[in-house]
Amino acid sequence: MTFFKYKADYVPVFLLCSIFVLDLVVFFNAEHLWQVVTWMIIGIAPKSVFCSFSHHHQHLETFKQPILNRLIEVPYACITGITSHLWFLHHVVGHHMNFMDQTKDESRWKRANGKLMSEFEYAFSVWITSYARAVIVGKRFPKQMKIFIIMALIQLGLLTVLFIINWQNALFVYLLPMAISLFLTAWLTYYHHAGLDTQxxxxxxxxxxxxxxxxxxxxxxxxxxxxxxxxxxxxxxxxxxxxxxxxxxxxxxxxxxxxxxxxxxxxxxxxxxxxx
Structure with a gap:
């Protein structure tokens, strides 16, 4: 009996958990600034890759059991900056339902005046507003909003504990890579739809x-x-x-x-x- 819905998720989940463990090893063992900075630089590319699989997970959950889906969302959030149900509210609901209407799309590529945003402008807009827009969308979906809030608070609590233990390592192993990964994700999605004004x-x-x-x-x-x-x-x-x-x-x-x-x-x- 497998806990997975699809066998194709075996490898991505294994690699995700491996990077999560490596982060913990570096966090608890690195004694110098150069060590955590080096790991942040080396790790940012593979960590950004998992933003795509976090996205996939929030479209169709990986496991058959809800508790396992909540558990896997902890390493996903630690690595990508994307907490449980953030993409469900912001992306699955806010984007997929409205991607051909730039007045409603939560990943909109048009400015208020109707002009096309630049890559950086779009990436920064999606990055800085992603959680706020998820909260706005979540008002229409109370069940999903509840999970989003609970899991976000758990994630915030875990991050707080890490900062109390070692603020420097927590900053370079977790917080900064989370923020960078989320920004790079937003940047890469610019080329999915930008400029295609059609129904x-x-x-x-x-x-x-x-x-x-x-x-x-x-x-x-x-x-x-x-x-x-x-x-x-x-x-x-x-x-x-x-x-x-x-x-x-x-x-x-x-x-x-x-x-x-x-x-x-x-x-x-x-x-x-x-x-x-």
């Missing part, structure tokens, strides 16, 4: 078929498929993408790990001409 679901997302990109993001490159079936497990997205690929405009599909400004701008211009 057609097949024309509202950029798709990346690069194999390495999809390995480290859990197939988030198949973004149209993800939006069409947001409860579909991440391991099944490539297959579903193939079934709908012919409906997605060619300029919205690329195979580069980094899409780049020029590629993005060119795709947006094509979309604008098509819409006109």
């Amino acid at each position: 057609n679901e097949f024309e509202a997302s950029f798709n990346c078929t690069n194999s390495f990109y999809n390995l480290v993001t859990g197939n988030l490159g198949y973004h149209t498929a993800h939006h069409k079936r947001w409860r579909l497990h991440w391991s099944l997205l490539p297959e579903y993408h193939k079934s709908i690929e012919q409906k997605i405009p060619e300029h919205l599909i690329h195979d580069r790990f980094f899409s780049g400004k020029k590629l993005h701008q060119a795709a947006v211009k094509i979309s604008e001409k098509t819409a006109a």
